[in-house]
Amino acid sequence: MSTPSKKVFVASRLPKNTGVSGWVAMLPARQAKLRLEGHITADVVVIGGGFAGLSAARRIMELDPTLDIAVLEAGVIGEAAAGRNSGFIIDLPHEVSSEDYGGDSTTRSREAIEISRTAIALAGTVAQEQGWGREIFDPCGRYSVAISDEGDRHLVDYAKGLVKLGEKHQLLNAREIADVTGTNTYTSALFTPGTIMVQPAAYIRGVADSLRDPVRIFENTPAVQLENAGRGWFVKTPQGSISTGRIILANNGHAESFGFFKSRLLHVFTFASMTREFDPSRLPGQRKWAATPALPMGTTVRRIQGQAGDRILIRSRYTYHHNIEASETTLRRAGAKHDQKYHARFPQLPDVPMEYRWGGAMALTWNSVPAFGEIEPGLFAACGCNGVGATKATANGIAAADLMLGVKSRLTEIFARFDAPKSLPRQPFRTIGAKANLAFREWRAGGE
Numbered sequence: 001m002s003t004p005s006k007k008v009f010v011a012s013r014l015p016k017n018t019g020v021s022g023w024v025a026m027l028p029a030r031q032a033k034l035r036l037e038g039h040i041t042a043d044v045v046v047i048g049g050g051f052a053g054l055s056a057a058r059r060i061m062e063l064d065p066t067l068d069i070a071v072l073e074a075g076v077i078g079e080a081a082a083g084r085n086s087g088f089i090i091d092l093p094h095e096v097s098s099e100d101y102g103g104d105s106t107t108r109s110r111e112a113i114e115i116s117r118t119a120i121a122l123a124g125t126v127a128q129e130q131g132w133g134r135e136i137f138d139p140c141g142r143y144s145v146a147i148s149d150e151g152d153r154h155l156v157d158y159a160k161g162l163v164k165l166g167e168k169h170q171l172l173n174a175r176e177i178a179d180v181t182g183t184n185t186y187t188s189a190l191f192t193p194g195t196i197m198v199q200p201a202a203y204i205r206g207v208a209d210s211l212r213d214p215v216r217i218f219e220n221t222p223a224v225q226l227e228n229a230g231r232g233w234f235v236k237t238p239q240g241s242i243s244t245g246r247i248i249l250a251n252n253g254h255a256e257s258f259g260f261f262k263s264r265l266l267h268v269f270t271f272a273s274m275t276r277e278f279d280p281s282r283l284p285g286q287r288k289w290a291a292t293p294a295l296p297m298g299t300t301v302r303r304i305q306g307q308a309g310d311r312i313l314i315r316s317r318y319t320y321h322h323n324i325e326a327s328e329t330t331l332r333r334a335g336a337k338h339d340q341k342y343h344a345r346f347p348q349l350p351d352v353p354m355e356y357r358w359g360g361a362m363a364l365t366w367n368s369v370p371a372f373g374e375i376e377p378g379l380f381a382a383c384g385c386n387g388v389g390a391t392k393a394t395a396n397g398i399a400a401a402d403l404m405l406g407v408k409s410r411l412t413e414i415f416a417r418f419d420a421p422k423s424l425p426r427q428p429f430r431t432i433g434a435k436a437n438l439a440f441r442e443w444r445a446g447g448e
């Protein structure tokens with residue numbers, strides 16, 4: 001009898017975070033869970049403690065509480081993208097200019113909304129269990145804001161699409177959105193009520209805390225090598241190892257660091273800056289609101305209400321990094337753009353500087369599908385967040401858990417119809433193309 005040949009996948013690089021996330025800095029210090037030392041066994045190993053990985057672990061725990069799950073997080077929960085985003089858990093497709101709202105694509109739009117609402121349902125259950133107040137989990141909805149004629153037109157088109165889909169919304173004129181935001185910058189807006197706003201670092205820590213025995217989380221424990229000799233998997237970490245039957249790979253772009261989805265993931269970073277606290281009476285309007293740009297690639301803005309004052313968050317800039325690492329220089333350049341956009345919107349606050357700046361990695365696919373499915377026997381991928389991971393990566397995790405346990409759900413049905421991620425042009429054309437495309441799209445977004 002011949003023994004199956006051993007397959008080995010070695011991580012060529014590990015994640016690095018750029019800058020200090022204001023969301024983490026605002027929270028009390030947290031004791032990281034122990035790193036893995038020595039050898040253990042587990043029924044399932046989840047690699048990655050972000051939206052996808054923790055949601056997968058949570059879903060497996062709900063479906064079969066007897067399964068012994070080990071979650072490996074390379075760094076600390078909340079420090080990577082899942083804890084350093086802008087905190088929008090969005091129910092509707094992001095790009096208001098998207099052609100998804102055309103006649104033939106109504107079914108696709110409805111399925112995208114179903115995917116998002118499944119993720120939101122999981123988030124809602126965690127919020128209830130944890131007893132969170134609105135400072136962590138706020139079902140307050142979102143404004144899409146325009147700053148130009150083109151942006152205004154997009155919002156009107158988008159609203160037409162929402163009528164067709166039967167989704168609630170409200171168009172606002174310049175004065176009405178100024179009453180909300182306290183700035184006269186915006187020319188119009190569209191309010192949709194289904195987005196949940198979270199304190200992302202608190203949220204993702206809370207999802208981790210919701211995992212109970214026999215789920216174990218190991219922090220500062222990257223998976224560095226995966227081996228399969230036909231009788232299950234052997235996962236190596238710097239100081240330990242795990243024998244397991246099944247793996248969920250939920251490390252987003254770093255799936256490619258193991259050689260999976262080679263040339264199919266675009267490693268795009270985006271950046272945020274957060275002001276220090278200011279006296280709320282200095283800025284009229286509501287004390288908390290959240291706005292995404294009418295045009296894709298524009299600027300996200302959030303006002304955060306705090307006990308010692310309010311803060312403004314600005315998120316903009318997209319940069320491509322084939323090595324999944326953004327430098328401090330790239331962060332500084334993004335920060336300079338943030339300052340311009342901030343001062344243009346809030347001339348009332350000339351002396352309130354940014355206190356924190358940070359960047360984070362996303363993994364996009366050319367055809368906007370997840371990097372998903374059983375990619376080796378017993379190895380399931382829940383990667384390729386496509387930019388809106390609070391919903392999409394959460395859904396990827398839930399769907400991967402369902403697929404692994406053989407559960408037929410609406411998510412597995414919808415995910416089964418997705419194409420595989422399309423192959424990207426080879427280097428150096430990929431880098432040149434990605435950079436040129438991002439620069440062009442940012443230029444088109446103008447001041448938005």
Ligand SMILES: Cc1cc2nc3c(=O)[nH]c(=O)nc-3n(C[C@H](O)[C@H](O)[C@H](O)COP(=O)(O)OP(=O)(O)OC[C@H]3O[C@@H](n4cnc5c(N)ncnc54)[C@H](O)[C@@H]3O)c2cc1C
Pocket residue numbers: 011014015047048049050051052053072073074075080081082083084085086087088089090221222223224250251252254269270271272315358359360361362382383384385386387388389390391392393
């Ligand atoms: C500034 C900014 C603002 C954003 N705003 C929003 C927003 O408002 N709404 C939204 O939906 N999305 C937003 N995003 C995108 C969102 O954060 C990502 O889409 C999301 O975090 C992806 O989730 P994930 O679980 O797939 O990956 P991640 O959150 O990146 O989690 C993957 C985890 O895997 C770990 N890992 C990697 N390699 C290994 C390894 N070898 N072993 C163990 N662990 C490993 C990483 O440390 C990481 O914790 C934003 C992103 C940024 C940077």
